[in-house]
Amino acid sequence: MRQLFAIFGNPVHHSKSPLMHNLAFKTLGYPGCYNRWLIEEGERLRETFFALRLKGANITVPHKEWALKAADVAEPFAAEVRAVNTLVLREGKLFGYNTDAPGFYRALQKLGRVETALVMGAGGTARALSLYLRKQGIDVEVVNRSAGRLEWFQKEGFISHTWEGFRAGKHDVVINTTSAGLTDDALPMPKNLLDAALAKARFAVDVIYGKETPFLKEAKRLRLPHFDGTEMLLQQGIIAFDHFTDYRYSLDEIEEAMRSFLKLC
Ligand code: NDP
Numbered sequence: 001m002r003q004l005f006a007i008f009g010n011p012v013h014h015s016k017s018p019l020m021h022n023l024a025f026k027t028l029g030y031p032g033c034y035n036r037w038l039i040e041e042g043e044r045l046r047e048t049f050f051a052l053r054l055k056g057a058n059i060t061v062p063h064k065e066w067a068l069k070a071a072d073v074a075e076p077f078a079a080e081v082r083a084v085n086t087l088v089l090r091e092g093k094l095f096g097y098n099t100d101a102p103g104f105y106r107a108l109q110k111l112g113r114v115e116t117a118l119v120m121g122a123g124g125t126a127r128a129l130s131l132y133l134r135k136q137g138i139d140v141e142v143v144n145r146s147a148g149r150l151e152w153f154q155k156e157g158f159i160s161h162t163w164e165g166f167r168a169g170k171h172d173v174v175i176n177t178t179s180a181g182l183t184d185d186a187l188p189m190p191k192n193l194l195d196a197a198l199a200k201a202r203f204a205v206d207v208i209y210g211k212e213t214p215f216l217k218e219a220k221r222l223r224l225p226h227f228d229g230t231e232m233l234l235q236q237g238i239i240a241f242d243h244f245t246d247y248r249y250s251l252d253e254i255e256e257a258m259r260s261f262l263k264l265c
Pocket of ligand 1: 100121122123124125126144145146147149177178179180181182186187188189207208209229230232233236
């Protein structure tokens with residue numbers, strides 16, 4: 001029987017997830033169909049999931065914390081970062097996962113060996129990525145425009161600074177998790193600080209996708225190997241698909257089936 005999946009968010013019309021997952025279902029011969037569903041109130045997530053008779057769902061902005069509440073069982077990492085982006089129904093229970101951070105890590109590993117990272121930004125994405133990278137043995141330092149969001153990082157024992165207190169050290173990778181450059185031409189840090197950090201780095205990564213941000217242009221100018229948020233989007237989708245299909249395929253098989261969506265964007 002065909003199984004149904006969806007992405008929930010607000011907005012959700014721009015999401016590439018239906019394309020990615022439907023392509024992989026078709027290529028792998030899995031009887032699945034994936035749609036998008038606009039949800040305005042996060043508290044309606046669970047009832048909507050059951051009303052639509054879904055087998056699984058992805059959850060995007062701004063409902064990831066509601067998705068954690070909707071889950072009967074959350075994997076420990078998703079509970080720790082208070083963000084679920086994948087729900088799967090098994091024997092009447094909703095299982096919640098965070099595939100953003102492991103997806104990002106899978107993408108990062110393709111660049112080469114990384115032992116130290118500078119994370120720019122201190123929002124939800126920065127929290128999930130920093131914690132996950134640290135669990136993989138990577139030393140993470142955080143820099144953010146303002147102090148408020150850094151409190152959490154200080155409590156968690158990360159070295160963190162505002163721009164004023166930041167002096168560029170040597171990091172294997174510089175990661176942009178801020179929304180600078182998303183709808184404007186802003187750099188994630190003042191240019192002198194950014195250039196000092198990039199000059200000592202081996203790689204640069206942006207989580208923004210769909211455009212070349214001023215940050216990535218700068219990394220390109222300095223000839224640093226880099227990738228944008230499309231790779232993270234793809235990798236989180238691969239891991240979500242693995243949960244959706246109950247571990248029937250290898251991640252490499254799913255990647256091969258899903259990667260061609262990039263040519264269709
Ligand atoms: P949040 O709103 O939680 O945090 C935004 C962060 O960006 C804050 O640290 C904020 O600093 C900083 N910031 C915003 N504007 C600027 C600016 N002009 N200059 C410097 N810093 C700035 O956002 P999220 O963590 O939820 O999302 C961040 C980005 O990640 C978004 O662009 C989103 O599209 C992307 N994303 C991509 C994914 C993918 O699959 N590729 C998945 C998830 C997110 P301050 O604290 O000072 O306000």
